[in-house]
Amino acid sequence: MIQLDEIPNLKEISDSEAEGxxxxxxxxxxxxxxRTGGHLASNLGTxxxxxxxxxxxxxxxxxxxxxxxxxxxxHKILTGRDTAMDTLRTFGGIAGYPKPQESQDxxxxxxxxxxxxxxxxxxxxxxxxxxxxxxxxxxxxxxxxTGGLAYEGLSNAGLSGEPLLVILNDNGMSITKNVxxxxxxxxxxxxxxxxxxxxxxxxxxxxxxxxxxxxxxxxHKIKTAIKETLLxxxxxxxxxxxxxGPVDGHDVRGLTRLxxxxxxxxxxxxxxxxxxxxxxxxxxEKNPDAYHGVSRFCVQTGEPLQPSRPSFSSAFGQAVxxxxxxxxxxxAVTAAMRDGTGLGSFEAQFPERFxxxxxxxxxxxxxxxxxxxxxxxxxxxxxxxxxxxxxxxLLHDVAILGLHVVFGVDRAGxxxxxxxxxxxxxxxxxxxxxxxxxxxxPASFAEVRSMLRHAVxxxxxxxxxxxxxxxxxxxxxxxxxxxxxxxxxxxAITLVTYGITTGSVLEAxxxxxxxxxxxxxxxxxxxxxxxxxxxxxxxxxxxxxLIAEECAAMGGMxxxxxxxxxxxxxxxxxxxxxxxxxxxxxxxTTAELRRLCGLDxxxxxxxxxxxxxxx
Ligand SMILES: Cc1ncc(C[n+]2csc(CCOP(=O)(O)OP(=O)(O)O)c2C)c(N)n1
Ligand SMILES: CC(=O)[C@@H](O)[C@H](O)COP(=O)(O)O
Ligand SMILES: [Mg+2]
Numbered sequence: 001m002i003q004l005d006e007i008p009n010l011k012e013i014s015d016s017e018a019e020g021x022x023x024x025x026x027x028x029x030x031x032x033x034x035r036t037g038g039h040l041a042s043n044l045g046t047x048x049x050x051x052x053x054x055x056x057x058x059x060x061x062x063x064x065x066x067x068x069x070x071x072x073x074x075h076k077i078l079t080g081r082d083t084a085m086d087t088l089r090t091f092g093g094i095a096g097y098p099k100p101q102e103s104q105d106x107x108x109x110x111x112x113x114x115x116x117x118x119x120x121x122x123x124x125x126x127x128x129x130x131x132x133x134x135x136x137x138x139x140x141x142x143x144x145x146t147g148g149l150a151y152e153g154l155s156n157a158g159l160s161g162e163p164l165l166v167i168l169n170d171n172g173m174s175i176t177k178n179v180x181x182x183x184x185x186x187x188x189x190x191x192x193x194x195x196x197x198x199x200x201x202x203x204x205x206x207x208x209x210x211x212x213x214x215x216x217x218x219x220h221k222i223k224t225a226i227k228e229t230l231l232x233x234x235x236x237x238x239x240x241x242x243x244x245g246p247v248d249g250h251d252v253r254g255l256t257r258l259x260x261x262x263x264x265x266x267x268x269x270x271x272x273x274x275x276x277x278x279x280x281x282x283x284x285e286k287n288p289d290a291y292h293g294v295s296r297f298c299v300q301t302g303e304p305l306q307p308s309r310p311s312f313s314s315a316f317g318q319a320v321x322x323x324x325x326x327x328x329x330x331x332a333v334t335a336a337m338r339d340g341t342g343l344g345s346f347e348a349q350f351p352e353r354f355x356x357x358x359x360x361x362x363x364x365x366x367x368x369x370x371x372x373x374x375x376x377x378x379x380x381x382x383x384x385x386x387x388x389x390x391x392x393x394l395l396h397d398v399a400i401l402g403l404h405v406v407f408g409v410d411r412a413g414x415x416x417x418x419x420x421x422x423x424x425x426x427x428x429x430x431x432x433x434x435x436x437x438x439x440x441x442p443a444s445f446a447e448v449r450s451m452l453r454h455a456v457x458x459x460x461x462x463x464x465x466x467x468x469x470x471x472x473x474x475x476x477x478x479x480x481x482x483x484x485x486x487x488x489x490x491x492a493i494t495l496v497t498y499g500i501t502t503g504s505v506l507e508a509x510x511x512x513x514x515x516x517x518x519x520x521x522x523x524x525x526x527x528x529x530x531x532x533x534x535x536x537x538x539x540x541x542x543x544x545x546l547i548a549e550e551c552a553a554m555g556g557m558x559x560x561x562x563x564x565x566x567x568x569x570x571x572x573x574x575x576x577x578x579x580x581x582x583x584x585x586x587x588x589t590t591a592e593l594r595r596l597c598g599l600d601x602x603x604x605x606x607x608x609x610x611x612x613x614x615x
């Protein structure tokens with residue numbers, strides 16, 4: 001029996017050993033994720049695909065590009081990280097996505113969907129250009145295939161002539177049930193097992209018969225002509241791929257043979273496999289959406305060990321429902337993140353006004369622009385890091401016409417265990433660069449409600465609220481929608497903040513008070529258009545300022561306010577800009593990451609004391 005921490009050369013194991021290995025991998029994933037949390041259902045669904053991949057390819061040399069990468073746990077275990085799985089997504093532990101810095105077997109980073117074919121084709125082109133010899137594989141899910149970027153890659157790869165294997169893992173699910181015409185097209189693809197077997201045998205026979213290759217070329221042309229005229233073929237074949245499938249994605253024997261066959265084909269191949277998301281763990285098979293991303297849970301019952309808590313997302317979703325009940329123009333848009341953005345109750349109450357566009361954020365923004373132009377009032381709830389995909393549409397489709405589209409920018413700031421690809425650190429910069437954009441930063445559930453009401457009813461043009469993952473932290477007020485509010489009058493130093501950082505700044509203010517300083521605390525409610533009159537007046541009084549925010553330094557409010565101060569001739573004796581800096585931030589708990597970035601109360605207190613000491 002193969003032990004996971006002593007994986008032999010997988011090229012030499014037998015089919016039955018491979019099946020036994022799959023069972024142990026599945027048990028290990030359930031055990032490890034039950035204790036650390038992470039992505040469960042997608043990893044259970046890709047065990048056989050991953051074992052077959054490792055039986056056929058050498059991932060230290062061949063390049064496997066995971067799409068989204070949330071399904072990489074089997075791969076990590078098979079590449080020497082079984083023990084490390086106990087540190088999954090913890091600060092200093094292994095990441096929940098592939099990371100080249102972690103292992104030579106991790107070909108590329110991952111986290112955002114639909115890029116894998118493009119990245120893989122790039123690798124294949126570099127291989128050809130450099131005259132090197134290794135295989136390139138992309139593993140992409142049917143959900144990721146609802147993202148337009150995937151078609152850009154497929155369209156270019158199909159006719160590239162580059163040997164490249166795209167494995168399409170089709171489980172009918174994105175996070176929730178998959179949507180759109182692509183899902184329907186995939187469902188229409190039927191397995192032609194006899195045809196597949198015949199094709200393989202015929203090709204093999206022709207490769208050994210005298211004159212066989214010439215005969216094969218002629219008959220292949222005839223076959224293709226017949227297929228293209230008489231038989232429906234998959235869009236992938238039309239794009240230029242050799243299409244294999246769909247086949248059973250849990251038959252590790254068959255998958256191994258097919259991948260060995262595909263490996264020998266000299267061109268772009270698409271292997272379409274059918275899997276069950278959550279395979280092998282009944283609670284996850286029954287509810288793959290609920291077990292897509294999980295916190296720690298009891299293996300026996302499948303129940304989470306921590307109760308779910310109220311969140312900014314649920315506050316947002318509830319506020320949208322209240323507004324929609326009063327205004328029939330309001331509709332809600334999601335890009336495959338219905339539950340993560342709190343829109344589940346909206347879909348239940350207003351199904352005809354709910355639009356899940358799949359993993360297609362750029363399309364979502366452009367569609368919302370079209371809706372707004374024609375009199376609807378679209379509210380697009382989207383994660384900050386995913387909205388990066390729609391930046392051009394924000395400018396081109398929404399802002400130039402000044403259309404009233406409302407954006408619920410969720411997961412703004414540090415998100416925690418998802419790490420670099422998912423932290424929402426750039427939205428302050430990219431949203432405040434959009435002409436005409438109104439940008440609010442609610443710091444409490446109550447402010448989500450009041451700011452959203454204002455955004456829907458009183459603001460014209462593009463308007464966004466940015467709010468964090470999870471719940472409130474230390475501040476529960478409702479400062480309304482005035483640009484700024486003074487939370488505490490003082491004279492020693494001006495502390496400026498907004499959003500989730502308000503809690504830590506209030507704590508740091510109390511620590512300063514206890515140390516004999518009297519800080520003045522001003523909270524920004526509205527970031528854009530910037531109105532910092534109250535801040536400048538305060539800095540003129542205190543002559544010292546610290547601006548704390550949970551976003552990247554570049555393009556943050558600290559830089560914008562500092563520039564405005566300078567332009568107004570307000571020059572403080574000392575200033576500190578506290579933010580997440582100019583790099584990417586690793587994974588860990590948000591508390592650990594805030595300490596790492598100096599955005600926890602103690603760090604902010606120390607930074608303020610430094611400012612106070614400077615003459
Ligand atoms: C650009 C982008 N938008 C949204 C997400 C959130 N997300 C992560 S996994 C997922 C569903 C992926 O579905 P699929 O590719 O079919 O993989 P499966 O989980 O079914 O294995 C989504 C929407 C993302 N990672 N990237
Ligand atoms: C893989 C992916 O992108 C999503 O599953 C993401 O991890 C969800 O993040 P939340 O847990 O913050 O909803
Ligand atoms: Mg899927």
